[in-house]
Structure formats: structure tokens, C-alpha cells
Amino acid sequence: MIGIVILTFRSSDVIEACLDSLPFDTEPGLRVVLCDNASDDDTVGIIRTWAGTTGRNLEEHYVGSPKMRADTGPLTLLHTGGNLGFAGGVNIGLIHLLRDPDIDLFWILNPDCEVTPGAAAAYRERAAKAAPFALMGGRICYREAPGLIQSDGGRVYRWSGICSNINQNLMPDAAVFPPEESLDFISGANMVASRLFIERTGPMVEDYFLYYEEIDWASRRGDLPLLFCPEATVYHVGGTTIGTGSANRRPSPFANFFNYRNRMRYMWRFHRSRLPTAWALSMLRVGKLAAIGAWDEAWAAFAGLHGLPPPAGVRYVIAPVDHDRAFKLKDRTR
Numbered sequence: 001m002i003g004i005v006i007l008t009f010r011s012s013d014v015i016e017a018c019l020d021s022l023p024f025d026t027e028p029g030l031r032v033v034l035c036d037n038a039s040d041d042d043t044v045g046i047i048r049t050w051a052g053t054t055g056r057n058l059e060e061h062y063v064g065s066p067k068m069r070a071d072t073g074p075l076t077l078l079h080t081g082g083n084l085g086f087a088g089g090v091n092i093g094l095i096h097l098l099r100d101p102d103i104d105l106f107w108i109l110n111p112d113c114e115v116t117p118g119a120a121a122a123y124r125e126r127a128a129k130a131a132p133f134a135l136m137g138g139r140i141c142y143r144e145a146p147g148l149i150q151s152d153g154g155r156v157y158r159w160s161g162i163c164s165n166i167n168q169n170l171m172p173d174a175a176v177f178p179p180e181e182s183l184d185f186i187s188g189a190n191m192v193a194s195r196l197f198i199e200r201t202g203p204m205v206e207d208y209f210l211y212y213e214e215i216d217w218a219s220r221r222g223d224l225p226l227l228f229c230p231e232a233t234v235y236h237v238g239g240t241t242i243g244t245g246s247a248n249r250r251p252s253p254f255a256n257f258f259n260y261r262n263r264m265r266y267m268w269r270f271h272r273s274r275l276p277t278a279w280a281l282s283m284l285r286v287g288k289l290a291a292i293g294a295w296d297e298a299w300a301a302f303a304g305l306h307g308l309p310p311p312a313g314v315r316y317v318i319a320p321v322d323h324d325r326a327f328k329l330k331d332r333t334r
Helices: 015-021 043-054 085-098 119-129 195-201 213-219 253-270 272-291 295-305 320-327
Strands: 002-008 031-036 059-062 075-079 105-109 113-115 135-142 149-151 154-156 163-165 190-194 226-236
Touching (some): 002 085, 015 113, 031 043, 043 075, 085 195, 105 119, 119 190, 119 226, 135 213, 190 226, 213 253, 272 295
Parallel strands (some): 002 031
Antiparallel strands (some): 154 163
């Protein structure tokens, strides 16, 4: 059985379309857990309205409340109490769903994704035929340019920590699905984890706050393989709140700060001897941003790369009460 975890934060412009696309009526036993990271827009209100309009019973709980139950229904909204970052919010949903022994597939889905019909069934059927696995992904296409692929899984360059999405910006007819053994990670926007993997590896590491969580998770999988399910396609808007790069725009300063900072954290944990090379190659990219006049993006990347305080424009996106969690120094004990 499949359980879906959707982390929301300022998702009012996309969450309704995401919910509309979910296979409540065709996927038996489906459970959906929405984890809201203290959105300060109308995300929660839209979720409530959608549930009322569609006639679906929405259960709401505040994390840590003694009234919070484990045996919630098909649609649950968990209020996390703050901006816990990507892994922090998703982990709450995973831990909640793990209490249901009937769920063996845990689908992590971005709120700005729309699921195609049959995607859930394709994941379920692929898992049923496969040997034990860690993570499974499907094709992600850009919502704003539906003909273009965003990701068919990803690879990490061992000397730089720089990640690439396979087949990005190709038309589907021109793309060849990658061999599963060539994958290094599955995009966290559309990622299915097996129960065995979560119980063996544990939840995602939370101190990245944003970016590299799924890459770190995949790197801890041991001998469990990554799978790819071509029929499980979703359409992804991408960067609606934080300005992640898309088919026609550069990543924002906010996205660059966390990407460059977390690249160094990842390399420290998994390829420590290659940190100098990773730093030098990242600096080349910072220089390219500066050369084209993208000063804000370049400075944010430089600050993240060197563990400096974030620029004002980056701090502004995160509420002051959550600054310590988002911008804390690297924990080198891990």
C-alpha cells in the first residue's frame, strides 16, 4: 500500500492542483499526509476548502499534541509548528505513516507537482516485481514547459559534489531512460522509499535544511539499489517559493546559498579528501555568475560555499524564529 507525504510551505498557488491530481479514487487504501511548515499564506485554508468541496474528511493534528493519533484516515494535515526545512517536515510525515504496517511504499511528493493518471499504480507494480530496493523515481517534466524533461534520476560528480539531472531539458522522444545502476540519487520532488530502506537507514538528515537531503539519503543506502519507473510521470512547477532554477530561469540567491553550502556539507560527509577540488570547481561557477552580472546570485553562492552568514535577501525568506535551524553551522560530528 502507498502512503504519500507532501510538505507544504507557502504553497497556496499550487497545492490545490496537486491534490486534484492524487489517485484517491483509484488507489485502494491510499493515505495522504500533508505536513505544513507553518505557512504564512493561505495554504492551510486552501487545503481545508479543497477537502470540504470534494467531500473528503480532513483530519488535522498539531505535532507534539497529546491528542495526535497514529491511526488517521486517508487525508491528514499535520502542523509541524515551524519551518523545519525539507527533511525535517518530510520526516514527520514518514514517521507518522510508518506506524501503519500496511504501508510499504512511501511516496514523497512536492506540492508543486501534478501526478499523471496511473503513476501510483505504476510505482506499486514496479515495486511488486522488484527485489528489495532503497528509492524509486519516475520521470519529472516541467509543468511550465510540459514537453521538456526535468529529471530522469540524477548523478553526482564525485570530485565536485555537483549534481546533474539525467535528460534535463530534452524532449521525451530524444531521451533514453538511464540504466538503473547508473543512478546516484532520485529527485526529492517525486521519490518513493521502501519500508525496508527507511527502517534500515533511518529518516533523512535534517541539517541541510534545503537541498542535498535526498542525495545524502541515497548515499546511505548500502547494497539496496535505486529503481526507475518510466510510467510514473509527474509535472513539476519548480521553485514556486524559493526560486529553484527551471527550464527558463536561473536559481535565485536563496537557492544558490543553500545549494553551495550543502554541497560542501555533503562532500565533508562522503568525499572529504576531495573537498579542495569541490571548492575550486564551485568557485569557478561563482565566477561565471559574476561574469554575467548576476551579482546577487554570485554573492549568495559565495557566502554559502564559505559558511558565511546569508545575505539579507536570503534571511528574509525564513522567519526569524527559524533562523537558527536554517542557518546553523555545520555539525562536523556526523
